Amino acid sequence: MSINTIVEVRELLQPFFSKMQLRDALGPEEQEALAQAAGDRLLFTAGEDLVREGDRPVRSMLVVSGFCCRYRLLPEGQRQITALHMAGDFVDLHSFLLKEMDHAVGAMTNCTIITFPHPNLVKVSEQFPHLTRLLWLMTLLDGSMNREWLVGMGRLSAQQRTGHLLCETYTRLRAIGMADDHGFPFPITQTSLADALGISTVHVNRVIQELRQSGLIVWENGVVRILDWPRLMELSSFDDRYLHLVQEPR
Amino acid sequence: MSINTIVEVRELLQPFFSKMQLRDALGPEEQEALAQAAGDRLLFTAGEDLVREGDRPVRSMLVVSGFCCRYRLLPEGQRQITALHMAGDFVDLHSFLLKEMDHAVGAMTNCTIITFPHPNLVKVSEQFPHLTRLLWLMTLLDGSMNREWLVGMGRLSAQQRTGHLLCETYTRLRAIGMADDHGFPFPITQTSLADALGISTVHVNRVIQELRQSGLIVWENGVVRILDWPRLMELSSFDDRYLHLVQEPR
DNA sequence: CGCGCTCTTGACGAACATCAAGCTCCGTGG
């Protein structure tokens, strides 16, 4: 690999490094090791699947740009989205150890992906214990978010869940420098949103109308702007503790 | 630590070893390393908390006997259970890397626990890469179950979710030798079940009546017996793929 | 220009929550 491409890889990994550095220091050798472990770049178009249920991937995929979601299809054709992913997120780091995909990952927008062949990840896990713990941590964060969604699904109203997802997405995007007070990109259809929130498309629409009319948000052309952050947090019982945005030794 | 206690620790770890060995081979040195990493034994009585939200544990807890649950309390006093844990399960291995608990763990019955001080786990992660990957895998399995519950919460009826939880619990208990065709222990109140399924106690009761009257299950004195496994699986869209019960190199 | 996708709105119905009450079982204390 030429010096030129190595430099380029590091640039692509920047959101990922940011995400890790929000939780712990990342040494230069560790950054180097990750850059070395990276493989091909891939492009996916909106609607395409990155991986399917039942696949046995030989490499894991990190999002460089675009939005993806993990989802499962049920026998009766219903879909449930279990996670949203954006720049800096590994979408299937689990497949490194789980081996078989128990869910699919789809591109919600055009996406750029950088891959990490599993043999390279094994090497990292043999040579860089601390870095391994940080990768492990990244999958634990996915778990935290899953638990939080679960709490919402079980005990919050459709409106609260919607607000909560907006709060979470805003917070996560801000952490990688993709959101400010003027809003953030949220290129998701109301149908997909319904699949993520576990409600019907019709109901999603009504809930969003309400949030708009309450003066809490503006949402147009795939860009969301939160007008009243404190009130939206309060409404949605949002508390960012579960995102573990604290830099400390891990 | 005397030879006697070491032998005893290995005995207590047996369900945990079984759980790992269902997914990959576990070398004798690795078993030894785990036994060495173990710390105190603790006893909790039903209703007690093992850890609370906001705690910063310095050791992780493995269930030796009894049933626990992870849960979160919401501002309005509602509770959502996000996982059930039984012999061989780590209830807060995440705290090793997440540091701060974003949920609590409660004992649903009297429980025996064995602890693993975090410094010992760091040592394991420095010296036993393969074992580290297996510990990582254990947390990934928690994640798989969270995703599966999420799908159920979003897209299945109360009856299907209830059936699904029974299928999952039966399968997990059978894997550690705690269930057979005569039934399995499921010492959970209908109130806790409601908190796990995200529905009301009243509705839980009605759903269970239906499952009983359909001839699918018998449930008395904390023991469940599944009378028609194929039909219950079908009803609940249960497929054990997400439990990853396959032994292969990880 | 027409097709498909997304968003929007209304009418109606089903799944579930809430409120309320009575039940059984079991341990505790007089």
Place this chain on the structure above:
DNA sequence: CCACGGAGCTTGATGTTCGTCAAGAGCGCG
């Protein structure tokens, strides 16, 4: 021995949230 109280289970009546069905409007794209 029985009265008492609490925890869990059960059942009925009523209300609300949300799903389903249906239709139309706006918009980009070929």
